[in-house]
Amino acid sequence: MGSSLSACCSSEKVDEERATREIGGGQASWRIFSYKELQTATNGFSDDNLLGEGGFGSVYWGKTSDGLQIAVKKLKAMNSKAEMEFAVEVEVLGRVRHKNLLGLRGYYAGADQRLIVYDYMPNLSLLSHLHGQFASEVQLDWKRRMKVAIGSAEGLLYLHHEVTPHIIHRDIKASNVLLDSDFEPLVADFGFAKLIPEGVSHMTTRVKGTLGYLAPEYAMWGKVSESCDVYSFGILLLELVTGRKPIEKLPGGVKRTITEWAEPLITKGKLKELADPKLRGNFDEAQLKQAINVAALCVKSEPEKRPKMKEVVDILKGYEAKARLTPLRMESVRYKEELLALDQASDEEGDGEADESNNGYGVFSAIEVQKMQDPYKVLGERRTAKYR
Numbered sequence: 001m002g003s004s005l006s007a008c009c010s011s012e013k014v015d016e017e018r019a020t021r022e023i024g025g026g027q028a029s030w031r032i033f034s035y036k037e038l039q040t041a042t043n044g045f046s047d048d049n050l051l052g053e054g055g056f057g058s059v060y061w062g063k064t065s066d067g068l069q070i071a072v073k074k075l076k077a078m079n080s081k082a083e084m085e086f087a088v089e090v091e092v093l094g095r096v097r098h099k100n101l102l103g104l105r106g107y108y109a110g111a112d113q114r115l116i117v118y119d120y121m122p123n124l125s126l127l128s129h130l131h132g133q134f135a136s137e138v139q140l141d142w143k144r145r146m147k148v149a150i151g152s153a154e155g156l157l158y159l160h161h162e163v164t165p166h167i168i169h170r171d172i173k174a175s176n177v178l179l180d181s182d183f184e185p186l187v188a189d190f191g192f193a194k195l196i197p198e199g200v201s202h203m204t205t206r207v208k209g210t211l212g213y214l215a216p217e218y219a220m221w222g223k224v225s226e227s228c229d230v231y232s233f234g235i236l237l238l239e240l241v242t243g244r245k246p247i248e249k250l251p252g253g254v255k256r257t258i259t260e261w262a263e264p265l266i267t268k269g270k271l272k273e274l275a276d277p278k279l280r281g282n283f284d285e286a287q288l289k290q291a292i293n294v295a296a297l298c299v300k301s302e303p304e305k306r307p308k309m310k311e312v313v314d315i316l317k318g319y320e321a322k323a324r325l326t327p328l329r330m331e332s333v334r335y336k337e338e339l340l341a342l343d344q345a346s347d348e349e350g351d352g353e354a355d356e357s358n359n360g361y362g363v364f365s366a367i368e369v370q371k372m373q374d375p376y377k378v379l380g381e382r383r384t385a386k387y388r
């Protein structure tokens with residue numbers, strides 16, 4: 001952890017000047033807020049202001065005295081884990097600056113409270129448009145979906161390859177892609193981010209993230225690398241073009257991943273049937289094929305066979321039209337039953353549409369799964385059966 005971070009988290013009185021840093025040649029300015037200021041802005045963290053709740057805290061809409069609309073994330077519990085989340089988030093946010101990444105507006109660090117302040121994104125999250133309160137309005141037409149796909153891929157490309165040290169996000173999912181007034185996507189939530197030291201190709205870590213988006217090698221063995229984000233991006237892309245949830249609970253209680261649903265349709269060449277029915281046939285067929293191709297590459301079970309984000313961006317932009325694109329097949333992934341059992345969100349899912357604040361979309365709040373102890377011995381045979 002950098003020294004600036006230890007300063008910010010250990011003391012309430014941080015010199016505001018130190019909070020304004022030169023990043024990438026531009027001014028990335030964020031400041032320290034007082035608790036009172038954020039309390040007033042959010043109407044006392046009122047339920048009416050609640051935008052939603054995640055695994056680690058609640059997010060409130062607010063307006064500062066100078067008229068700026070903000071989103072304030074109030075971390076749930078101040079234990080050492082929450083402290084670490086906060087520390088990582090502030091450290092990472094302070095480093096990044098990209099049009100497709102949600103930067104930091106400021107924070108408050110008190111004795112028993114941690115608050116993170118972001119710009120408020122008026123079109124909320126991709127989740128709210130695909131499966132939440134805006135889903136029926138279908139504001140996400142095909143063009144916007146492609147813009148969301150390319151923009152979020154560019155944000156990830158920056159994290160993986162342009163910022164130093166490289167950053168693995170580890171929680172790419174629809175609720176962490178926010179949409180500005182112009183439907184430009186901004187990837188949010190770097191609390192899970194992992195800073196990668198120079199020259200390290202992968203690390204082993206406790207598994208954090210959201211089940212439907214987790215790469216198999218990460219879910220099972222905690223093996224984390226940039227390609228875990230690439231996998232999650234593939235799931236996000238499939239979700240974006242199909243309007244399906246990463247894991248669905250079928251009648252009878254069986255849970256099915258989006259890749260299990262898509263694989264047979266792709267194999268039979270029924271690509272048009274993959275497009276979100278809400279689009280009513282209004283999509284560009286070539287782009288749909290391109291997007292499904294990219295998703296199929298991203299969700300390959302072997303991490304080294306997945307593309308880098310640069311290739312993903314190039315294909316989505318049409319720069320690399322023929323590259324690696326034939327024959328079109330998708331590998332489907334089925335998580336182990338123990339992991340699926342942790343997926344409480346889809347267990348609670350009803351038939352109707354859920355309210356964004358209760359997290360009930362059949363996508364998952366953050367989970368933390370203890371790494372399996374001797375994966376090769378215990379799971380080797382099963383892995384062969386399920387993933388190859």
Ligand SMILES: Nc1ncnc2c1ncn2[C@@H]1O[C@H](COP(=O)(O)OP(=O)(O)OP(=O)(O)O)[C@@H](O)[C@H]1O
Pocket residue numbers: 051052053054055056057058059070071073118119120121122124125127171175176178188189210356364365366
């Ligand atoms: N800057 C923002 N503008 C508008 N809505 C936001 C903003 N930041 C977060 N939200 C919304 O608030 C809700 C809660 O966000 P939060 O990040 O706490 O949880 P999450 O993304 O659902 O899960 P996780 O804890 O795994 O990230 C989400 O629906 C998110 O899209």
Ligand SMILES: [Mg+2]
Pocket residue numbers: 054175176188189
């Ligand atoms: Mg989030």
